[in-house]
Amino acid sequence: ETGVTQSPTHLIKTRGQQVTLRCSSQSGHNTVSWYQQALGQGPQFIFQYYREEENGRGNFPPRFSGLQFPNYSSELNVNALELDDSALYLCASSFRPGGSYEQYFGPGTRLTVT
């Protein structure tokens, strides 16, 4: 069974640019959530996708967008990057409907915006 993988591991972008981060869900999982974790803080929920539809969204502006593909892999796109977007971006997969809804996290992508 393959775990959650994310690419790239690290990324450096310039303010104003656009970035795409990728996530492969754990085998059999149909739901993916994306989180932003700033240094010294807990993960902040960005949005969740279930069967290719956005299923829930946190307090992030529309320049944060996502996609989930038929194979349940996912992308996070961020437009017009700002310095405050520098963070660790985590994706987490889970299976719905399910008994416990725990999520399985990938190792994250470290984004630095200069």
Next chain:
Amino acid sequence: DQQVKQNSPSLSVQEGRISILNCDYTNSMFDYFLWYKKYPAEGPTFLISISSIKDKNEDGRFTVFLNKSAKHLSLHIVPSQPGDSAVYFCAASERNFNKFYFGSGTKLNVKP
């Protein structure tokens, strides 16, 4: 507005003793609570969960207690081991499970 709070940034415990990590929440609609453990350079790993219909859930050395009236939950680790040294996050969700709120984490150090 942070709906899940972990007010202790760090905790140091002697090996073999009990570790108690605390978490408070403000949203009375939260229905499901989870604890995650995170090692450096890795994503959080699920540890244990509890539904709001229970007040205790136990899994080996880990027990989570939920006090709904106080909007407080705690994670007990007994006995603590050096390998338990990590950052622990509590998280909460409403019944729809389409949004999860995390605390800021508590760094646990278990001394040999």
